[in-house]
Amino acid sequence: MNTAILGALVGLAAMSGVLIVAGRMRATAPPSLALRVALHRGTRTLDERDSGPLSTYVSLLKPRMLRSSEAAVHRLDAAGRIGGIVRLRWDQLTWGGSGLGVGAVVGWWAIIKGATPLALVLLPAIGAVLGVLLLDRRISAQAKRRRARIEEQLPDVAELLAFAVAAGESIIPALHRVSSMVTGDLGDELATVVAEASTGVPIEQALRSASDRMGVPAVERFVDGLVISLERGTPLVGVVRAQASDARAVQQQALMEQAGRKDVIMLIPVVFLILPTVVVIALFPGLRGLQVLTS
Secondary structure: OOHHHHHHHHHHHHHHHHHHHHHHHHHHOOOOHHHHHHHHHOOOOHHHOOOOHHHHHHHHHHHHHOOOHHHHHHHHHHHOOOOHHHHHHHHHHHHHHHHHHHHHHHHHHHHHOOOOOOHHHHHHHHHHHHHHHHHHHHHHHHHHHHHHHHHHHHHHHHHHHHHHHHOOOOHHHHHHHHHHHOOOHHHHHHHHHHHHHHOOOOHHHHHHHHHHHHOOHHHHHHHHHHHHHHHHOOOHHHHHHHHHHHHHHHHHHHHHHHHHHHHHHHHHHHHHHHHHHHHHHHHHHHHHHHHHHHO
16 A cells, blocks of 8 residues: 555544544533523523534534624624625635635646645645635734724723713714714724714614624723613713723723733843843953963
8 A cells, every 4th residue: 555545544543533532522521601501591502512523523614614694794893894794705715716726736736746646636625725714814813903903092082082072062973073083993983883873773772783893892891881871861971081081091901911011022132132142242352362372
């Protein structure tokens, strides 16, 4: 038997064993807290948990390739990508087709170099899967960067909204004024809220929808404060000012944490670049003098 085919069979057997062990561990693992709450509410059953080796392999790819439409739309909204699920499917087809083409070219080149014809089947399939996974990684990175930008913009927007409300404007004109003054992702979301409120959608529902689209915890707390104030009729000025102060405090805490992480990273060039250079400069005259004396 060919050595390559034997190695492929051994690798397939090893992977099958790993999948069987992983499936057994998932089947016998105790339910998580979220699953216990779901069971208590009656929204999920224990039979819904997959336990076989094949289902374990599918579950590894499902969060990226077989995601439901609702979850996919939520991720697209968080990333700020327009077009909805239709554009996502076209992007998946494009990236998967590109990976398929690259895999086919690599497989044909491998066959020319003497590889087995099996490479022409496996490499295009692997390329297509990698293309879809790279698209998912790109969308996740876009969503992460967008959330970071929104968190940075929230304190300024909250303070501007507090000034507008303190000047005597109601919530919708204040949101309209702030959305026309600021630029960026949060300003676009506020403009969407104002447009939905202008078409008859309740302002509370429009704010909740925007908060769900952005998926930022700080924005969710800010929207919760606004909605509770509007529903209970409490003074909006004090609530908005308190929310602006909380957003500024959260931003300062995030900056302190980021500075702490950067402090550790800054030690790398100091320890591995600057310090060795200083040591070499300090020891070089002495070493040179010893060489002169010994010679």
